[in-house]
Amino acid sequence: MTPDAILEVRELSKRFGGVHALEGVECIVPEGQVFAVIGPNGAGKTTFFNCLTGVTRPTTGSIRFQNRPLAGLPSHRIAEAGIARTWQTIRLFEHMTVLENVLVGCHTRGSTGFPGAILRLPSQRREERRLREAAMNHLQRLEIAHLAHRPVSSLPFLQQRRVELARALAAEPKLLLLDEPAAGLNTRETGQLGELILSIREQGLTVLLVEHDMSLVMEISDQVLVLDHGVPIAEGPPRQIQENEKVIAIYLGSEAL
Amino acid sequence: MSDSAGYSNLMQFVLSGLAFGSIYAMVAIGFNIIYNATGIINLAQGEFVMLGGMFLVWGQDELGLPVWAAVAVSVLIVAAIGVAFERIAIRPLRNPSVLVLIIITIAGSFLFRGAVLLVWGDRLFSCDSFLSGDSIWILGAIITRQRILIFGTLLVVGGILAVFFGYTILGKAMRATAFNRTAARLVGINTRTMVMFAFGLSAAIGALAGAVVVPVTGIAWEHGVLLGLKGFAAAVLGGLGNNAAAVVAGLLLGVIESVAAGTISTDYKDAIALSALLIVLFIRPAGLFGRAELTRLGQL
Amino acid sequence: MGLKNLTGLVLLSLAVIVLPYALPDFYFKLIQIGIYALICIGLSLLLGYAGQISLGHAAFYALGAYTSAILTVRYGWSPWLAVWVGIGLTIILALAIGIPSLRLQGHYLAMATLAFGEIAFVVATAWVALTGGPSGFGHIPKWNVFGYRLVPPRADQAIFYFVWAAVILGLLVALNLINSRVGRALRAIHDGEQAADVLGIPTATYKIKIFVLSAAYASVAGSIYAHVSGYVNPGPFSVEHSILFITMVIVGGMRTVWGGVAGACLMGLLPELLADLEHWRFAIYGLILLIIMMFIPQGILLGVRDLIAWSLEKLPFRKADSPGETE
Numbered sequence: 001m002t003p004d005a006i007l008e009v010r011e012l013s014k015r016f017g018g019v020h021a022l023e024g025v026e027c028i029v030p031e032g033q034v035f036a037v038i039g040p041n042g043a044g045k046t047t048f049f050n051c052l053t054g055v056t057r058p059t060t061g062s063i064r065f066q067n068r069p070l071a072g073l074p075s076h077r078i079a080e081a082g083i084a085r086t087w088q089t090i091r092l093f094e095h096m097t098v099l100e101n102v103l104v105g106c107h108t109r110g111s112t113g114f115p116g117a118i119l120r121l122p123s124q125r126r127e128e129r130r131l132r133e134a135a136m137n138h139l140q141r142l143e144i145a146h147l148a149h150r151p152v153s154s155l156p157f158l159q160q161r162r163v164e165l166a167r168a169l170a171a172e173p174k175l176l177l178l179d180e181p182a183a184g185l186n187t188r189e190t191g192q193l194g195e196l197i198l199s200i201r202e203q204g205l206t207v208l209l210v211e212h213d214m215s216l217v218m219e220i221s222d223q224v225l226v227l228d229h230g231v232p233i234a235e236g237p238p239r240q241i242q243e244n245e246k247v248i249a250i251y252l253g254s255e256a257l
Numbered sequence: 258m259s260d261s262a263g264y265s266n267l268m269q270f271v272l273s274g275l276a277f278g279s280i281y282a283m284v285a286i287g288f289n290i291i292y293n294a295t296g297i298i299n300l301a302q303g304e305f306v307m308l309g310g311m312f313l314v315w316g317q318d319e320l321g322l323p324v325w326a327a328v329a330v331s332v333l334i335v336a337a338i339g340v341a342f343e344r345i346a347i348r349p350l351r352n353p354s355v356l357v358l359i360i361i362t363i364a365g366s367f368l369f370r371g372a373v374l375l376v377w378g379d380r381l382f383s384c385d386s387f388l389s390g391d392s393i394w395i396l397g398a399i400i401t402r403q404r405i406l407i408f409g410t411l412l413v414v415g416g417i418l419a420v421f422f423g424y425t426i427l428g429k430a431m432r433a434t435a436f437n438r439t440a441a442r443l444v445g446i447n448t449r450t451m452v453m454f455a456f457g458l459s460a461a462i463g464a465l466a467g468a469v470v471v472p473v474t475g476i477a478w479e480h481g482v483l484l485g486l487k488g489f490a491a492a493v494l495g496g497l498g499n500n501a502a503a504v505v506a507g508l509l510l511g512v513i514e515s516v517a518a519g520t521i522s523t524d525y526k527d528a529i530a531l532s533a534l535l536i537v538l539f540i541r542p543a544g545l546f547g548r549a550e551l552t553r554l555g556q557l
Numbered sequence: 558m559g560l561k562n563l564t565g566l567v568l569l570s571l572a573v574i575v576l577p578y579a580l581p582d583f584y585f586k587l588i589q590i591g592i593y594a595l596i597c598i599g600l601s602l603l604l605g606y607a608g609q610i611s612l613g614h615a616a617f618y619a620l621g622a623y624t625s626a627i628l629t630v631r632y633g634w635s636p637w638l639a640v641w642v643g644i645g646l647t648i649i650l651a652l653a654i655g656i657p658s659l660r661l662q663g664h665y666l667a668m669a670t671l672a673f674g675e676i677a678f679v680v681a682t683a684w685v686a687l688t689g690g691p692s693g694f695g696h697i698p699k700w701n702v703f704g705y706r707l708v709p710p711r712a713d714q715a716i717f718y719f720v721w722a723a724v725i726l727g728l729l730v731a732l733n734l735i736n737s738r739v740g741r742a743l744r745a746i747h748d749g750e751q752a753a754d755v756l757g758i759p760t761a762t763y764k765i766k767i768f769v770l771s772a773a774y775a776s777v778a779g780s781i782y783a784h785v786s787g788y789v790n791p792g793p794f795s796v797e798h799s800i801l802f803i804t805m806v807i808v809g810g811m812r813t814v815w816g817g818v819a820g821a822c823l824m825g826l827l828p829e830l831l832a833d834l835e836h837w838r839f840a841i842y843g844l845i846l847l848i849i850m851m852f853i854p855q856g857i858l859l860g861v862r863d864l865i866a867w868s869l870e871k872l873p874f875r876k877a878d879s880p881g882e883t884e
Contacts, residue, residue, distance in 0.1 A: 079757030117737035370842025539657035
């Protein structure tokens, strides 16, 4: 494994019945980079994320995160190892407030179990204060602290997006997976999102990004992987991808680049 | 001598077990049909069986119908109840969770049970055997004609369903809906109608099972729970959704229960059958004949 | 746990203290209801918070009752000790049922617990040597609380206090649990199991633990029941009662433990309101369950709150947006 790689994927395949959702995907994600995965609809990008987070079990292949094998582990173990994600369609806990959602994101930062909670031990109360403070910090960073006590179901779509991002950041992951974070944003909002992602990277987090907005991908990514029908067809820095003829043919050709 | 007595006893248990097993198999098929169409386990399934028995007795005693007509009337009424239940209580729910569906079908089962209790009281009802004539000796055991009829009913129901799902447009459409609802809708199948039809068909088969069992065990308002549970046991034993396996599993369950009752204890008969359910659920949740992967569960 | 819940507990405590003096002809009807409330608090943790269902809680209720009855009558144990043995046995049994069925999804826990409840009822009826069979057995000693034996003529009042003290303690435990990392994780599981898992919550473990805890509530309620009534038989432990408990929780509102208490009171008093209910019981339970589930899925308690909030909104003196608080 390359010394500075945080994630290394080898020969990753996923089949649903006879359908090959992913076939022989390989990538090395260097620590502290923004790494984008692009491809037309049905290219297997979300399946790729699902394999990385234990939502689906890969059919074959290996996934190493910080030199530890991940493939086949349950999701919560992968989360403990330091991977957090957002979802293409928002999956907030709809009966909870904004703050509570972000506090669930802090789950791996705490340790209180059933006995500690029932007895309300002093250690539990200290931990609760600490987590609340951390959660509020994340809300402030995303400029939604004023919504902390609102039920998430009452928020408009864009703010729900932010809550979900805050929830993922609250887990203080080393690797953050963003599944189409710019979907539904206008140009100005996309610009802000790009700045936010770069500032997340500044903090030392590695970001894995699935995105359709090519200008965003080309602007902030250090490295781009292109999938088509589950098969990797190109990998390289944004400029190189933009000039890759295979990529242009299957994907970028249709975009006005 | 004692050996042959032991054999004929065992044969007796097996044959009477087959009759009850046929009932469980039909209840299991009822579970499967609704499960395949909707992913719902209908906890009111046992109540359809009980209602089938009740309406049979009602048709004979109140309307003075001959037995075959009473069976037909009972099956039609209960099928209508099944359809109405789907229309009133299930269809209006928007994106119901599994929890909500469980509670709704439980509510339905209490409602049906309660209504029967109100209308007919807590008496045990019974009726004469559908076929007159003496019991028959088979393989050293004696068996009543009604029990043979029950077994025959299962065979007929199974045969009709095999033809229905294999060769008719409606049956194929239902199978398509079960296999992939979105795809079925895309090719023009009205999946809502399929769901409604599934409830009607499932209720009808349950009612038929309930009707044919009345001469053997009688029927009372509270019989639905156990019939439903054992039918579910058969469905799980065979692997949820698989009708052919459910028939085998239902018969097997009936025989196990009957042999256990005859050799271990009648008091614990029900507990033994239900323990079989728990054991299978825990060891092979995909059923005795199913694959290890619970593919359909992902859709719940 | 928040000011609201603390106020609620204080108000409930005051009501409990005052009730025997305020309504001397009525309060003793709330003894059995208190026992139901205890079961319902546990059940609402399972149903409303973790989103799992048990149709066999009457079996855990029975286990507590019979364990206490048998140990105190046959072996002369102290009720204080017997209740713990009941809890211990319940934990073992709940693990045996919960671990395999909670690995599966949705309907399986419902059917497994339903079958388990039916088996438990059959065993309680058929194992005459242990349980006394259908007629049960009596002469169960009354609970001895701090040397104050709960006997007539003041027995009813003492029993009432004792039962409702247990309810308040049960509420306290549940509220502490809910307003913690663990409680949030449970609610997250209810709203989205996969999303919760991906955030590092071991969903299977949490579901098993909450199932065991809610079974323990039923077991304690069973122990209390045995000593309060002085007599046990299989009657109150049928599957029908498991479903009655579910109905209580849903009527009160499953997403708050207060709903469990409210539901137990409402449904428990229903027979008082409708005389000669015996034959109507099932139909009414079914109807109530259906109507609540279809039209007021949040339950009566939160339903009333929402109604008040709605009418306040409609009225001219609309309040400023205040930060809401959930329990």
